[in-house]
Amino acid sequence: MKGTLLDIDNLRLTVETHDGPRDILRGVTLSVARGETVGLVGESGCGKSTTARAALQLLPKRAHTTGRITVCGTDVTGEDGTDAAQVHDVRAHRAGMIFQDPRSALNPVRRIGDSATERLRLVHGLPAAQARDRIVALFTEVGLRDPDRLLRCYPHQLSGGMLQRVVIAAALSTGPELLLADEATSALDVTTQAEVLAVLRRLRRERELGVLFITHDLLLAAAYCDRVYVMQDGHVVDEQPAASLFDDPQHPYTRHLAEATPRLPERNTPERHSPVPASTQPIKGARR
Numbered sequence: 001m002k003g004t005l006l007d008i009d010n011l012r013l014t015v016e017t018h019d020g021p022r023d024i025l026r027g028v029t030l031s032v033a034r035g036e037t038v039g040l041v042g043e044s045g046c047g048k049s050t051t052a053r054a055a056l057q058l059l060p061k062r063a064h065t066t067g068r069i070t071v072c073g074t075d076v077t078g079e080d081g082t083d084a085a086q087v088h089d090v091r092a093h094r095a096g097m098i099f100q101d102p103r104s105a106l107n108p109v110r111r112i113g114d115s116a117t118e119r120l121r122l123v124h125g126l127p128a129a130q131a132r133d134r135i136v137a138l139f140t141e142v143g144l145r146d147p148d149r150l151l152r153c154y155p156h157q158l159s160g161g162m163l164q165r166v167v168i169a170a171a172l173s174t175g176p177e178l179l180l181a182d183e184a185t186s187a188l189d190v191t192t193q194a195e196v197l198a199v200l201r202r203l204r205r206e207r208e209l210g211v212l213f214i215t216h217d218l219l220l221a222a223a224y225c226d227r228v229y230v231m232q233d234g235h236v237v238d239e240q241p242a243a244s245l246f247d248d249p250q251h252p253y254t255r256h257l258a259e260a261t262p263r264l265p266e267r268n269t270p271e272r273h274s275p276v277p278a279s280t281q282p283i284k285g286a287r288r
């Protein structure tokens, strides 16, 4: 597909455990195009995070994979002779990842400025002053006020929403085309979640980012994404336009998830692309 930033084709991943080999991904096929937000939903443990991490070759220990993953035109699985330097280039320049808990992404005893500029300084070799200027500009872009003061703060001095914006700014600092957002707003309260989602949406539009938006929250995926893949037990079992996820679920498992998701009465149901659903209940059975 033209403009495809992430293309995963029949990805299988098996991990050697003490109890023998364990199949975690059993044939995942999905794609994300430039400027598109694609949801990846499913119950806890179905393999969503492993899929995203595999895209950056952040694989579990003793993992064996088959299938092909192409990120921004580079086959990171090495099938076509890609070497470690090219995978490093993808991680350093082309794709960024945001996780659920910004506190775990930031060193608690380092100032925000040191953590946020780290990739620019160490990976891109930017002088400290230039890295700082770029992060200050990005802090403003993601809606953080008084960026100079924030650079001197420690993580415990900032709220969860502010920290997630810091993490988003740091992820964007290297100019990625693809963003892998793994439950990036799940730990935030509903208001802060709406604000962070609005920031991500604006950045996606302005920068034409492709976003793989991982969530266990079907309502949120339906409201926020363009298309949605549904995972079950290591398989992608369904792919649908987000708009029809609840109204016309195609696969029995998608139907099951949709029926298990508490919804507000129709007149209050959020329109697609509204900031965030008023209710963001997890999928029934999810462990979170």
Ligand SMILES: Nc1ncnc2c1ncn2[C@@H]1O[C@H](COP(=O)(O)OP(=O)(O)OP(=O)(O)O)[C@@H](O)[C@H]1O
Pocket (backbone or CB within 6 Å): 015, 017, 022, 024, 042, 043, 044, 045, 046, 047, 048, 049, 050, 051, 060, 061, 216, 287
């Ligand atoms: N290194 C590993 N060794 C053994 N099992 C693993 C390893 N890494 C992940 N798993 C298992 O693979 C399965 C998929 O994990 P993954 O984190 O990808 O699921 P998920 O859908 O993202 O779940 P959640 O929504 O809870 O984050 C889980 O059952 C997990 O326990």
